Amino acid sequence: xxxxxxxxxNRITKxxxxxxxxxxxxxxxxxxxxxxxxxxxxxxxxxxSFDVKDINKGEISDGYSVSRQAQAxxxxxxxxxxxxxxxxxxxATSLPGAPDQExxxxxxxxxxxxL
Amino acid sequence: xxxxxxxxxxLSVPEGAIASLNCTYxxxxxxxxFWYRQYSGKSPELIMSIYSNGDKEDGxxxxxxxxxxxxxxxxIRDSQPSDSATYLCAVRYGGSQGNLIFxxxxxxxxxx
Numbered sequence: 001x002x003x004x005x006x007x008x009x010n011r012i013t014k015x016x017x018x019x020x021x022x023x024x025x026x027x028x029x030x031x032x033x034x035x036x037x038x039x040x041x042x043x044x045x046x047x048x049s050f051d052v053k054d055i056n057k058g059e060i061s062d063g064y065s066v067s068r069q070a071q072a073x074x075x076x077x078x079x080x081x082x083x084x085x086x087x088x089x090x091x092a093t094s095l096p097g098a099p100d101q102e103x104x105x106x107x108x109x110x111x112x113x114x115l
Numbered sequence: 116x117x118x119x120x121x122x123x124x125x126l127s128v129p130e131g132a133i134a135s136l137n138c139t140y141x142x143x144x145x146x147x148x149f150w151y152r153q154y155s156g157k158s159p160e161l162i163m164s165i166y167s168n169g170d171k172e173d174g175x176x177x178x179x180x181x182x183x184x185x186x187x188x189x190x191i192r193d194s195q196p197s198d199s200a201t202y203l204c205a206v207r208y209g210g211s212q213g214n215l216i217f218x219x220x221x222x223x224x225x226x227x
Contacts, residue, residue: 033214040123042219043159043203058214090158102207103149104215106158 003027004107006091012113013081021076021110023091031094032074033104034058034066036087043090049074050096081114088112117142119206121218129226134191136221138204141185148180148187149215151203159203163189194225 004025013019023032034046035058045058047066055066063085067075078085091107118141128134136150147166151159165171165178165187177190187206191198204218 040219043217045214048214103161103164106160109158 004091004093004105006089006107006110008110009108010111012115014115015082017081019078019081019112021078021089021091021112023074023076023107025072025091025093025105025107027093027095027105028071029093029095029105030071031096032068033092033094034064034074034076035090035092036060036085037090037109038087046076078112078114083114086112086114117145117206117208117216119204119216119218121202121204121221123219124222125224126221127224127226128194130194130196132194132225134194134198134223134225136189136191136202136204136223138187138189138206138218139185140187140204140206140216142206142208143182143185145182145185145206145208146213147207148178149205149207150176150178150189151205151217153201153203153220155200162202191223194223196225196227199223199225 007022030051033048035043037043044060049055049068065077089110092104094104120139149164150162153159163178165180171178175192179188201220201222203220205215207213
């Protein structure tokens, strides 16, 4: 079944460590996104990519970097993790289409705790 | 700054009633609007999208859009306990290249 997967699903790390969250998709979608979700703040866009050679900053990119290794893979890195990066991280994908028909499909999420 | 506002709730309705969820947005050039449902600990999933003024129905769900008032709503008829979740309103700005701005969500509780 075509899907969006994220690894790891849960991660505990320490302040100052570099970590990578990975996203893979078998949907064949060109567009991929990284969001974080915090209680009371909703979903906020970190980075997005419309194809392999296209990377764009979202609303809250500071402290994060991304790599689009292939159409199907989009990784998010925290260069030096800090406690306020503790959050639930979602990867999403979409296929370009009419404005009201372009659906974003979300992965299961990675729960990150920075101590 | 583009904003999407939702009442955080919780909104509590009895089983079988109509649940009404509301969302307002700040930018008049917004083009398309989406409602996502998110169960606790799970990822968001799309319920409805709407592009034109008026109503759009899909089963027990009806999305309503009023661009003049910058208002979009979701009605859930015959609410079931399984509808208990957080409902996220999302607005796309900037056409097909635009990204989604999400509201903070409204938590709905349907009581048996």
